[in-house]
Amino acid sequence: MCMKKSLAADGPPDGVLIGIGNVNDHKDRIAAPGAGGVPGIVSALFEEVGLTHADLWVSRMGGSEQVAVGWVDGDRPFDFTLPGRDDLGLRGDAEILPFQLVHAVLARKVSGSLSHLRRIHADCPAPLIHLESPPPIADTSYAQDHLDVWFKQHGATPKVAPAALRLKLWLLQTRLARAICDDIGVRYIVSPPGVQDKRGFLTREFWSADATHGNIAYGRMCNRYLAEHAASLIGVPA
Amino acid sequence: MSRKHFYSDLPDHNFWSRAVSRVAPGDLNPVTDFPFKINPEDKVATAGSCFAQHIARHLKASGFTYFVTEPAHPLTDLVDGLAERMNYGTFSARFGNVYTTRQLVQLFDRAHGHFHPAEPDWQDKGGNWCDPFRPAIQPGGFATRAELIRDRDQHLAQVRYMFEELNIFVFTLGLTECWTSRADGAVFPLCPGVKAGHFDPGAYAFVNLGVDEVVTDLNGFLDRLARVNPKARVIFTVSPVPLAATAEDRHVMISTTVSKSILRVACDVIERAHDHVAYFPSYEIVTSAVNGPDYFAPDRRNVTEAGVNHAMRMFFAAATDRPTPAVPPAPATGATMDRLQTIVDVICDEEALDRPNPT
Numbered sequence: 001m002c003m004k005k006s007l008a009a010d011g012p013p014d015g016v017l018i019g020i021g022n023v024n025d026h027k028d029r030i031a032a033p034g035a036g037g038v039p040g041i042v043s044a045l046f047e048e049v050g051l052t053h054a055d056l057w058v059s060r061m062g063g064s065e066q067v068a069v070g071w072v073d074g075d076r077p078f079d080f081t082l083p084g085r086d087d088l089g090l091r092g093d094a095e096i097l098p099f100q101l102v103h104a105v106l107a108r109k110v111s112g113s114l115s116h117l118r119r120i121h122a123d124c125p126a127p128l129i130h131l132e133s134p135p136p137i138a139d140t141s142y143a144q145d146h147l148d149v150w151f152k153q154h155g156a157t158p159k160v161a162p163a164a165l166r167l168k169l170w171l172l173q174t175r176l177a178r179a180i181c182d183d184i185g186v187r188y189i190v191s192p193p194g195v196q197d198k199r200g201f202l203t204r205e206f207w208s209a210d211a212t213h214g215n216i217a218y219g220r221m222c223n224r225y226l227a228e229h230a231a232s233l234i235g236v237p238a
Numbered sequence: 239m240s241r242k243h244f245y246s247d248l249p250d251h252n253f254w255s256r257a258v259s260r261v262a263p264g265d266l267n268p269v270t271d272f273p274f275k276i277n278p279e280d281k282v283a284t285a286g287s288c289f290a291q292h293i294a295r296h297l298k299a300s301g302f303t304y305f306v307t308e309p310a311h312p313l314t315d316l317v318d319g320l321a322e323r324m325n326y327g328t329f330s331a332r333f334g335n336v337y338t339t340r341q342l343v344q345l346f347d348r349a350h351g352h353f354h355p356a357e358p359d360w361q362d363k364g365g366n367w368c369d370p371f372r373p374a375i376q377p378g379g380f381a382t383r384a385e386l387i388r389d390r391d392q393h394l395a396q397v398r399y400m401f402e403e404l405n406i407f408v409f410t411l412g413l414t415e416c417w418t419s420r421a422d423g424a425v426f427p428l429c430p431g432v433k434a435g436h437f438d439p440g441a442y443a444f445v446n447l448g449v450d451e452v453v454t455d456l457n458g459f460l461d462r463l464a465r466v467n468p469k470a471r472v473i474f475t476v477s478p479v480p481l482a483a484t485a486e487d488r489h490v491m492i493s494t495t496v497s498k499s500i501l502r503v504a505c506d507v508i509e510r511a512h513d514h515v516a517y518f519p520s521y522e523i524v525t526s527a528v529n530g531p532d533y534f535a536p537d538r539r540n541v542t543e544a545g546v547n548h549a550m551r552m553f554f555a556a557a558t559d560r561p562t563p564a565v566p567p568a569p570a571t572g573a574t575m576d577r578l579q580t581i582v583d584v585i586c587d588e589e590a591l592d593r594p595n596p597t
Contacts, residue, residue, distance in 0.1 A: 069313065076311055081385040096388040097311055099381035101324055108317045 056230045057124050059186065062113030062177060063133025066169035067148075067212050069106055072158040078102075079165050082172060087199075088164040103172065110176040118184050129187045129229060131222060132174055134214040136166040138201035146211040160211075167200055192225035263528050264548060268519045269556040274471055276557045280405040281305035283330035285345075287337050287412025288588070289477035289520065289541065291328055296550040298327075302558070305404050308332045308396040325375050330404075331396045334372040335587050337413040339455035339504075340425040340447060345371070346462050349397040355424040359386055360435040368434035370426055374587045379434070402466050410520075411505065412477040413588070414447040414497040415485055429485075432590050444485045446497075452504035460512060471514045473557070476501045478524035480539050483591035518556065520549040 070078065077094040080102045090096055114130075121128050137143055144160045160166075174190075181188040195218060197203050206218035214222075250256040251270045258266065276282060283305045284294045297304040310326035325332055336342050347353035348371070360368040366379025367386040372393075380386035401407075417429045420443050431437030447455070456474070463470050476498060484493035502521060509517040524533045524545045533545030554560060 069316075074312060078311060078313070081382045081388075083381045086382065086384065090384065090388060095311060096385065096392060097313065098324065098376050098389060099385060100376060100378045101311070101314065101320065104320055105313050105316050 056226070057120075057126050057128040058226055059114075059117060059120070059128060059130040060133075061117060061130070062110060063173075064212065065106055065109035065113055066136075066166070066173040069102075069109065070161055070169045071143075071166055071212070072147075073161050077161070079162075080168065082168040085168060085171065088168055091162060091165065102169075103176075106169070106172055107176050110173055111180060114177065114180050117180065117186060121184050121186050127187075129189050129226070130177065130181045131189045131226065132177070132191045133170070134206075134212075134218060135191060135196050135200055135202040136163065136170050137204075137207050137211060138163045138167075138197070138199070139207075142207065143211040146209060148210055148212050163201065171200065187229070189226065189229055192221040195221055258526075258528060263532075266523065266526065266528050266548075267552050267555070268522050269552055272518075272556040273513065273516050274557075275559055276302060276406055278302055278560070281403060282406040282408060283307075283400050283404040284408045284410075285329055285333065285336045285342065286408075286410030286475075287335055287477040287479065289412070289475070289479050290408065290410035292541075292546045292550065293408050293410065293475070293553070294327075294329060296546075296553075300554065301560075304330075305400065306330050307400040307403070308393060323377060330400050332372070332375055332393050333397060334375045335412070335427055336409075337427055337588065338416045338425060338447060339411060339452050339459070340416060340418075340445075341371075341427055342409060343455050343459050343462070344425055345397060346401065346459060349394040349401065350462075350466075353424075355419065356421040357419055357424065357441075359383060360430075362434060370430070370435060371424075373426075373428055373432075373434040374590075398466075401463060401470075404467065404470055406471050406473065407463065408473045408475065408518075410475045410477050411452075411501040412479070413481065414452065414500050415481065415493070416445055416447070417442050417485075418445050419443075428587050428590065433587065446486065447500065449500050449503050449507075452500060453507050456504060456508045457511075460508070460515065471516070472512075473516045473518055474505045474508065475518045476505060476521035478521045478533075478541060478545075482539070482588040516557070518553055520553070523549045523552060 073094075077091070078097045079091040079094045080097045080099050081090060082088060083099065117128075117130065140160050140163050143163075143166075147158060147160065178188045195202060195206055195214070202214060202218070206214045206221070208215040208218070245252070249270075251268075257268075261267075278301060281303050282297055284290050284297070294304060306327055308326065308331040310321035310324070314321040314324070314326065321327060325334060328334075329336075333345060336345060344353055344355075348355070355371070357370055360370050360373075361383075362368060362379060364379075366381065367383050368379050369375060369386060369390055376389070380389060416425050416427075418425050420441055425445075426435075426442075429437065430442050460472065463472070478498075480494040481490055481497060484490045486493050498521065505517045509515050523529070524541055529545065529548065533542055533548070534540070535542055
């Protein structure tokens with residue numbers, strides 16, 4: 001979303017046209033085999049960003065799985081340990097779930113969100129890369145005050161989970177998405193340098209009015225970063 | 239003039255010809271007197287060997303209050319079968335199979351902070367952590383030692399709650415053979431090195447409990463339970479499932495007979511000594527010569543759905559005032575398998591004893 005706004009404001013980066021879109025917004029265009037298939041998605045995405053050609057395709061599919069799984073505390077608040085990130089600790093007031101359980105749940109959701117990536121990669125008319133979703137913000141109060149409207153529709157008084165849990169969920173999601181991309185052969189692009197603090201949270205200047213997304217400045221960072229990658233992918237100078 | 243003697247006025251169930259020979263196999267019912275009834279609102283908790291899972295499954299499906307204090311987190315609803323794979327709801331808490339009476343006593347003591355085993359965790363070659371006292375409870379193991387410790391603390395708190403709050407405790411005695419820590423006598427459900435841990439003869443000892451030891455364990459458990467829950471009533475059963483393997487230097491069938499006999503005798507001693515304790519003869523129903531061939535799968539070890547259903551029909555008839563509830567059949571394990579030989583899917587860690595060592 002932030003990247004589209006950035007493109008709309010600035011135009012595409014010099015030297016490369018980037019197709020951006022969330023394929024899952026166009027599920028109705030993902031036709032059954034023999035009924036159009038991927039070209040339908042491609043044209044839908046072109047329409048979405050107002051382009052007729054792209055030298056590089058960027059997948060921003062998924063990314064909100066970790067939000068759905070644990071951003072908001074349910075009746076049984078939980079936490080889990082993320083191997084390699086002992087520094088993030090565990091809540092004292094929540095049920096501790098086995099890592100394998102959270103992994104299984106998030107893996108199911110991420111694989112569902114990226115289920116079309118393999119087909120698109122096979123048929124995409126230009127190189128396809130997948131960009132990591134925005135890291136979570138560290139300020140729980142800000143997140144509480146700027147929750148996506150979806151939560152307000154699905155819970156009377158949603159309580160945002162602690163920052164460390166949100167970061168762990170995001171980190172696990174990125175590991176899972178990267179593994180899928182590696183399996184398919186799609187290059188996985190991590191968040192641009194400079195958008196995260198030392199622990200991994202999105203730095204303040206990139207926070208959006210919606211706590212689960214980055215702002216236009218974040219989108220610009222992503223687009224510039226992608227343009228750099230484009231140079232190596234399609235031989236166009238960044 | 240007919241002669242009267244001691245047996246003249248005994249009821250039919252005292253006579254093999256009337257209680258067995260002339261009874262249709264499916265109607266065989268060795269239960270003649272059951273000391274109490276389970277009401278639908280009674281909280282019934284289960285533990286024990288793999289056969290105890292059948293009791294849990296039937297209770298769950300029958301409208302009785304199957305008391306689960308460590309239920310799966312709602313997140314597991316997002317993946318079909320995840321809760322079952324992670325052993326939530328298999329028993330009343332996530333303790334896995336409790337095969338021996340010694341394990342039961344130690345579970346109670348660990349839950350109440352009276353026993354802290356010297357060997358609290360194992361780590362596998364892949365770096366994952368395992369609880370030695372429920373080695374198969376977490377597929378793939380625990381990711382970190384901190385996770386294992388927190389999960390065990392949560393688990394033992396729920397075990398404590400279970401013992402304090404249950405109305406009926408059903409325990410299925412499975413084995414007498416067990417492996418213990420030489421350091422402190424801690425009993426493992428499975429020999430170290432089979433599913434997790436490393437076998438070290440210097441650290442572990444084989445123990446085969448005798449009648450006196452089992453009786454002492456059961457009395458010790460009943461005393462402990464009464465202290466935290468004076469109104470609790472207890473049902474003991476003996477698993478009809480033979481040993482998967484024996485550590486004794488003899489045929490596994492001999493060891494099976496000895497172990498089951500020890501457990502059965504111990505139950506008799508305990509039942510006679512305590513008014514709030516009942517024995518339910520699932521062992522007799524399944525293993526009797528009347529139905530034995532039909533109630534065991536081709537491996538002659540796993541119990542068929544027909545055998546389980548027979549035992550559970552008699553359980554509900556004896557222990558409840560309700561007609562036998564209709565329980566959905568367990569899934570068939572093969573299209574060509576005869577219905578009578580359908581094996582009910584249960585988690586039996588002990589079967590790992592008979593598998594090749596991982597390379």
